[in-house]
Amino acid sequence: MDLLLYFWLLLKASLFSTGGLGNLPILHEDLLARGWATDRQFAEALAVGQISPGPSGLWVISLGYLTAGWAGSMLAVIAICLPPLAVLAVERVYRQLQNHVFVEGFIRGLSISVIGVFLVVLVRLLQANGMDGRALAITIGTIGLTLTRRLPVPVILLLAAAFGIILYR
Amino acid sequence: MAENSPGLDVNAKGNAAHPRPNSWTLFRLWLAIGAQSFGGGTATQYLIYQAFVDRRRWLRPEEFAHSFSVCQLTPGINLLALTILLGWRLRGPSGVAISLAGLLLPSVTITVLMTALYAGVREHPVVRAALRGIVPATVGLGLLMSWQIAKPLLAASRSIRNGSLLVDLLVLTTSGLFVLYFSPPIVAMLLAGGTAAGTYGWLRARTASRVETG
Structure with a gap:
């Protein structure tokens, strides 16, 4: 694995997306195409990112560790810290651009596109994991439980793990 | 006023509306936010608002709101952009480094350790299930x-x-x-x-x- 290229792929995904999971579709495409990551590693990293503290965007650090060890996780830290630095430049031009219709529409369209792609990636993760009634039940159950706001997300994931052990072992 | 608040440098230019926190105070604050930030971004945003606007009044609510919307337009993780912007406003370049380090040190360490632990057992049948x-x-x-x-x-x-x-x-x-x-x-x-x-x-x-x- 070429670590420099690997770093660039992490950086690129973060540069062309907003939010903690916006970089997922781009990384999924780039790393799977080169055989540097598997669907399973993506799923594992996402789960760790949800359970661990901090912004959910830190899932990339977990992916870095799973795919390229300690070096991978450190490169991931750098790759997610650099793009947000652009905020200092964005702040300067924001006042002039905030009423600009093209920019406003562009950002909205970009975010919506990300969601369209994201949905496909989610379905692919589900398929790679083995799509069956049990999996769908867990998916729907998670959505329902989360919407009630009774349980914190890490607890819901632990419950899902318990169900996994019961249903799939 | 600024002179009475612990942990504040009095701004050299005498700008009392924007007192600058000293590095150590700023680092400790972000470290506390980073360590408590279980449950994703929304909880963390709330902690930041509480620390910087409610308790210490280093930012006015509308300044925070403005910073927040600017961060929505920034590439990458919004919460990191917010951390960078607030760090910059309070202490310039060193503020950015201090704030990022404080926020990320606990959460990155825990994330890497959890992954490392997991990687050790990932082939176990129970873990796979x-x-x-x-x-x-x-x-x-x-x-x-x-x-x-x-x-x-x-x-x-x-x-x-x-x-x-x-x-x-x-x-x-x-x-x-x-x-x-x-x-x-x-x-x-x-x-x-x-x-x-x-x-x-x-x-x-x-x-x-x-x-x-x-």
């Missing part, structure tokens, strides 16, 4: 999050112009279907989605102003 349960749950959370992101965007479109909502829905379905059937380069497709919605907004605004003036 547990993961098979966790993946669909993660997908469920992802679906919810997509909805949370999409809802305000679509609502904004609906309230501005009729056609805009239709364009949004078209962009959403087209990008999904394209990825599903043609696997185009993702970045190019995201840019195309943005350009389509941007151009549409611009054209509509131009026609609207023509109707008004003509």
Whole structure:
């Protein structure tokens, strides 16, 4: 694995997306195409990112560790810290651009596109994991439980793990 | 006033409205926020607001709101952008480094350690079964999050112009279907989605102003 290229792929995904999971579709495409990551590693990293503290965007650090060890996780830290630095430049031009219709529409369209792609990636993760009634039940159950706001997300994931052990072992 | 508050340097220029916290205070604050930030971004934002606006009044509520909306337009993790922007406002370049380090030190350390522990047991049959349960749950959370992101965007479109909502829905379905059937380069497709919605907004605004003036 070429670590420099690997770093660039992490950086690129973060540069062309907003939010903690916006970089997922781009990384999924780039790393799977080169055989540097598997669907399973993506799923594992996402789960760790949800359970661990901090912004959910830190899932990339977990992916870095799973795919390229300690070096991978450190490169991931750098790759997610650099793009947000652009905020200092964005702040300067924001006042002039905030009423600009093209920019406003562009950002909205970009975010919506990300969601369209994201949905496909989610379905692919589900398929790679083995799509069956049990999996769908867990998916729907998670959505329902989360919407009630009774349980914190890490607890819901632990419950899902318990169900996994019961249903799939 | 600034002189009475512990942990503050009095600004050399005597600007009492924006007292500068000293490095150590700033680092400790971010460290506390980073260590308590279980449960994703929203909880963390709240902690930041509490620490910087409510308790210490280093920022006015409207300054915080402005910073927050600027961060929505910034590439990468919004919360990191917010951390960088607040750090910059309070202490300049060193403030950025201190704030990022404070926020990330606890959470990155825990994330890496958890992954390392997990990597040691990932082939165990029980762990594999547990993961098979966790993946669909993660997908469920992802679906919810997509909805949370999409809802305000679509609502904004609906309230501005009729056609805009239709364009949004078209962009959403087209990008999904394209990825599903043609696997185009993702970045190019995201840019195309943005350009389509941007151009549409611009054209509509131009026609609207023509109707008004003509």
